[in-house]
Amino acid sequence: MNQLPLTVRRAIEITGLFFLGWIIVLGRGLLAPLLMAFFISIMLLPIYRFFRNRKFPDTVAIGISLLALIIILGGIVWFFSSQMSILIRDFPTIQKNVMNHLTALSEWIGSKTPFSTQEQTTFIREQSNNLLNYAGNLLGTLAGSVTGTLVFLGLLPIYIFLLLFYKNLLLRFVFLWFPRERHEKVEETLGEIQAIIKSYLFGLLIQVTYMTVLLGGILMIIGIKHALLIGVIFAFLNLIPYVGALLGNIIGVLLTLASSEELWPVVAVLGTIAAVQFLDNNILMPRIVGSKVRINALATIVGVVLGGEIAGITGMFLSLPVIAMLKVIFDRTEQFKQWGVLFGDERPEHSPMAVPAFRWRGDRIRKFLERKNKIKPPHAD
Template identity: 30%
Template sequence: MRKDPLLRFVLILFAGFLFFCALYFAKSILIPLSFSALLSMLILPLCKKLEHWKFPRWLAILSCFLVAIIIIGAFVTLFIFQVISFTDNLPMYKELINSKIGHIQRFLEGLIKVSPKDQTAFMKEKMSGFMSNGGEYIKVAFVETTGTFATIGIVFICTFFFLYFRDRFKNFILKIANPIYEEKTRMIITASSKVAARYLSGVFIVIIILSVLNSVGLMIIGLDNAIFFGISVAILNIIPYIGVPIGAVLPVVMALITRESLWSAVGVIAVFSFNQFIENNFLTPNIVGNKVNINPLATIIVLLIGGNLWGVSGMIIFLPFLGVLKITLDHVKPLNPYAYLISTDETETSILSRIKSLFNRKK
């Protein structure tokens, strides 16, 4: 293999293909385990703090679970109430949509010379398949929802045992590693755990702040169900670059339906654009930090891979795992070029850092 670079490249390519095949076909097992690993990294600092205060390990873990459930439960409960409020207004929105469709049909009649009756018949024909399979869609949605709750239970159980047996996992990694690199291996384990914990806790804080900013901005515009849309778009911000544009589509459409002026829709776009600017340049660099400083190209590639292999779960999970991988690459000298390839210069991560550098330069 050393004498034949082509053979080495082919074998590496084949190994990579097998690796991604394994990720795809084992996703039903790996997705809950991955969420459990990330959640355990998130809870670990608080768990260690409680153990330092003489809590038994099992009690410290359960106490962390209780805190997490209270915080996440309050957030989810608020969101559910907003969803209920939104669904209660659907009949009103239906009338507004029918009114808007009437205007559009009359416009199309003058443009393409097709009567509203023919347009309605065409729409009914296209919708008939969806309506006839509506029961099947509801059944699939119910099964998916039930599966989600079962997965959440598995995630919490696995997280408990990941935290409870964490010393065993750490010793296992140290045993299989070369004894010469034991100190470096310990550094990698500690750094990876810290970066994952800071990343996940920071993301959650940013979601809360964005939920408030989005909701307040939409309330100022006067959009109905502003809190519902504000929280929805903030949650989708987990998916870099594309989450916010996708989430903004529905509130923009609702602004077009419920308001006569186009300026309401423009205002919605302006609110999300401004908040996205604040998040990219001030919130994320200072709350999440620059430890997961992955460049945009690597981020997009990881999102594409994660989305194709594990769907939305992959788009959420793969990025923090890439950050953990980068920590490993940074600490292993032969792999430093790969860390450099996927990273970005910390001084270029935000406008705030540039302002700080200019201020320090003037000093």
């Protein structure tokens, strides 16, 4: 392929990307649980290897690893269900507070605009009917979504078991794709992908835990109702870059408004979330996950939106580790290095239009940009 003219090679790359995207969209029902199983199986590798090193049979080691995963997921489901039961128990109070807030809002609108209370009531009734129709359609869609989720959850442990059981076969398949002289570089790339994904996913697990405890604990001390529920919802939504934090703030405000007759708790919730998020973004998360692979904000947002379009919430969660994995591969493939640059955060201080050195490929330039942007190489520990 290197013998072909540059324009032909670029045309083949773009065509290949188009067909790859088409295949991903068509096969998202298969690929989403398979990718999720791949990432989870990498997280379970330490448990699996621990029991294998103690001469446990392969299937038993995998079974114990899956059991540990089920216990953790069961704990999360139990926590959510207990918090939701508390929320349902407080429903009469929530209904009363919502009516009080709506009455206050109606009075304020009446004092600032020519719309009377009757006109506002008519408008609200019309919008409520529209909302009910929309909710009916949404419930029909949700029924299909629930079925899809059950299929997803049913396939996940099967895929995890098979990926761990056949991991040596799959690794042999990867090596056979490349000539023997490239095997050392392939081994290095696979090791870096495993290290980065493991570091990233374990970091996210730790992040969810301390965000729930820290945010929920502070809100509980302040005296905010449903503090732990707000904490855990924000912690999980915060895993979705940029978009998740905004949704977490909105849900936190709505839960607080519904649970309180006053407005000061809303300010307290927003202030606490902002403080905890600042602490997380600037101090805790960089130390936990590290800076081995940094993805620029543009690639992150586009990846999250694209992942959401392809596979919904699951796609949003998977987008960042997939981009990180692709960046590692692209950085170590001469033919696709420009795509690694596009995803990365190795930003030159000067324009390549003015400094020709930044137009070139080369390890010296890459290492210089990594130092300038304080990016730790993936192989450095």
